[in-house]
Amino acid sequence: MKPHTAKVLYPAIVAVILLTVWQGLVTGFKLPPYLVPSPILMLQTLVTDWQPLGLSLLFTLKITLLSFLTAVVVGVLVSFLFVQSRQVETALFPYAVLLQVTPIVAVAPLIIIWVKNPTASLVICATLVALFPIISNTTLGLRSIDPDLQSYFAMNRASRAQTLLRLRIPSALPYFFGGLRISSGLALIGAVVAEFVAGTGGTSTGLAYQILFAGYQLNIPRMFAALLLISLTGVGLFVLMAWLSKIALGSWHASELSRD
Template identity: 55%
Template structure:
């Protein structure tokens, strides 16, 4: 028997947040109209929509600049984080020597080291990519390393009894076992790459035709143009949500046929 549309889990996951969001936006609009809240304090959703119509071309141009930095940093984080985790799993000594430095980069605020990176790297775009990559790399590195190490001891013994070499154990046992951990790291890292890109743009203060969304937020703040500021913030939030959904879809596509976390 076919389930009613409202009782389907996929429909609930999509429809329920949308309904709640629409209710909150309506409450925001009506309450602020009734209370006559000044636009220079907090704009109404209708004011933000008007800012989108007025500054849409500029905002989406800035979004592309920020998104380009985010995707480049995310790709670098995946590549470097995965390669380093492969190295760590080969030797506990190597992991013990270098993991503390990875943690050191993670716990150091990017705002504190971004000015140094921007001074050392003359190319502004490359400097922003490096800053964002440093923020995004840690979840990929730690999750992948954990997945590569969390193999079944019986299966590992079976591979060793059959005289499998390190490469065969890595590619045929450790990597498939690490995929759920790896994709979990990607879902976290994609958002951190966006955060790192925006924070690095704030620190760099880049302007002109190459300005990202962070620059638009700064300029809107200086001009007390809060609808424009909220519109830029909304674009950043939507971009992070789209990246997370894309990583979740990729994870489901790889894991749904064999891993219990996605089979349902």
Template identity: 65%
Template sequence: FMALAAAVIVGVALAVLFTQSKWLEMSLLPYAVVLQVTPIVAIAPLIIIWAGDINLSLLICAWIVAFFPILSNTILGLNSADHNLVNLFQMYGASRWQTLRHLKLPAALPYFLAGLKISGGLALIGAVVAEFVAGTGGSASGLAYRILEAGYQLKIPRVFAALLMISLTGVAIFLVTSWISWLLLRRWHESALKREN
């Protein structure tokens, strides 16, 4: 949960900064893309060594995987505000802050929530992968380590039990993010309105 919360805070903050400054976006977005396309399995051992603390390294790995969908979707949403409305705001003398607050952020909300749904599952995957890597180093912590341990001992029912727990956690994350999305969009966005057909 902490990795997802950190991904939301950093992703939304950077998305707002990037849409306010194209120079900043062109300077820093390539680094975010590199983080996204580098397999977490490849960098998890380095993060575990550098962080020194297993829990911190799990948090960092989960954050890396969850961060990019929120960033990219929020940037897309902020840039997708109706240009006619942006021109109208400018015509009435609205400041950049007023345009951002009253037009661009509401326009970006559905995109952000779609990114949140994706990032919720990815954060879980990042944590599990990091736990697998940490588990091979002898640190017994979570369900991923239990899968490794049971697999080595050929205790297949335990492997399936741990897999089921991880899957149920992923489903719970998806249901919670879907509920949040429905709650925030139900009154005004086309995707959440009930149709009478």
């Protein structure tokens, strides 16, 4: 079996087994839908309630993508700044760590109060969650260069810009794409958490609002349907980042050339 086929087939088999067991337990124990809905009922709810759920998905996806792109741009620029000077990195890196370890639920209310635009406040909150993996991985990649190649560039009197473009950036790409895989999922988590904290309502609502609203109404099938959309979105983002990594690294880096 081809590796690409196995990567799809094996998880699909596990998913079918888990869904079958789930359906069997719900049916066998006659669990009411307001406790645990069956997979069939969850999928039916996803179809019947697709209009509000689909609009909420688009809103959450917009916040996720905007925050992810912002995190990538800011994270790469900060990493380039760090790699230019050890003193700058030593002085500022602890504050990047501080952003990572500060719970977003603690600072999100302040950001929502300070920033009057709801969309901008949600993007800022989600960006703070997704930023650190980009900074950490890209900085590590820019630092992780072959000493012999660095000496070769120095021997040929390469400028700092030439060393950055032709040595450091190619060496950092595997680390950078690893950071993208982590950051894309964190951007989604940050968007959903920010929506929970903001309690957004009205026409511009995300999936977090659908979960809250379904919980108030004890509409547990819709809650599970919203959770399913969040999970599928996260998986889709990860697959997209893996695909981009394959395109960028597939022809030369060992991590993508391996056949095992």
